Amino acid sequence: MRLFDAAEIDAALSFPALIDTLAEAFRSDGVMPPRNHYTVERPTGKGVLLVMPAWSAPSAEKGYIGTKVVSVFFENGKRNLPGVMGAYLLMDGDTGRPLAVFDGNRLTVWRTAAASALAARYMADEDASKMLMVGAGALAPFLIKAHRSVRPLTDIAIWARRPEAAVEVADALALEGIEVRATTDLEGEARTADIISCATNAREPLIHGHWLKRTAHLDLIGAFTMEMRETDADALHRARVVVDSAKAIDEGGDVAVAIKEGSYSADKVAGTLTDLCRGTIAGPAEDGGITLFKSVGVSIEDLAAATAVWENSQRG
Structure with missing residues (x-):
C-alpha cells in the first residue's frame, strides 16, 4: 500500500x-452515503471526528472505494497545529484491497479549490478579471490558482484579519509567478470584485450583500458549522444560490444558518453542483445578476481527487 504525501499529491x-475530473464525478452516479460526525470529549476541549465515505458508480468500468477520516480541533491554533487534520484511504472497488493512504489535508485543499472553480466555471462572469480572496489560510493559494484556471483574472487581492498573513500568501504566490496584492480594505475591494472567495473561520458575516456589484460571484467555503458565517442573508436574497450538496442547506454555515433563523428559505436555492454539471439548471439567472456558491465539501470530491492521484502515479 502506497503513502502519498503533500509533495506527491502536488x-x-x-x-x-x-476541475474536469470533478465535473465528471458529479455527472456520474457515484455513491455518497451521509457523512458521520462524532463529538470527541477531551480535557482540553471538544473535538469533532468526521468520516466521509464514497464509492464509484456500479456501472463504472473501474471502481474505487474511499473514506476520509478528519479531526477538527478548534483549539489547535494555540498549539501551533492545524485545526483540521486527516487521512484518506483508497481501496479497490472490486476487491476492497487497500491501495493507498493520502495526506488528507493536502487532498482536501486541492479538491475544495477545484469544486469552487468548477462552480465558478458555470456561474461567474466569463470576463471576470478581478478577484478578492478573503482569508489567508492553507486554502487561499489553491483557491486563487483554481479560479485563475477558469477565468481571465488580472487583478487579485487578498484580505485577512492579520494583514501580515495576507502579505505572506502574496509573497509565496509571487515566487510562482502569480501576482497578488495584500489589502486591508475589505469593503472597498468587495464592492468592485468580480469573484469573491471566502475561506475563513468567521462567526459573523464578513461580506455584506449590499456591497456586491450586480455581476459578482460569491464563493463561500469556510463556514462549515451552524456557528459560523461568512456572509449575511442579504447576499443570499440578492443572489442565485447553488450549493455543493443538501448538507449546505441543513448543516453548514451561511445558507443553513439563514434558513434556521428564518431570514432565508430553502426553496430559494436554485440547485446543487450536481445539477449544474448535469445541465439540469443554469448557472446565472436568465437576466444575469449576482451568483453565490456555498460549499461544505462532499465525499465524491475526495474520491475523484484521490483516484486522479492514484491513476496518474500508475501511468508514470
Missing part, C-alpha cells in the same frame, strides 16, 4: 485537469 494534480 506533483500528480493540476488545475484545470482536476
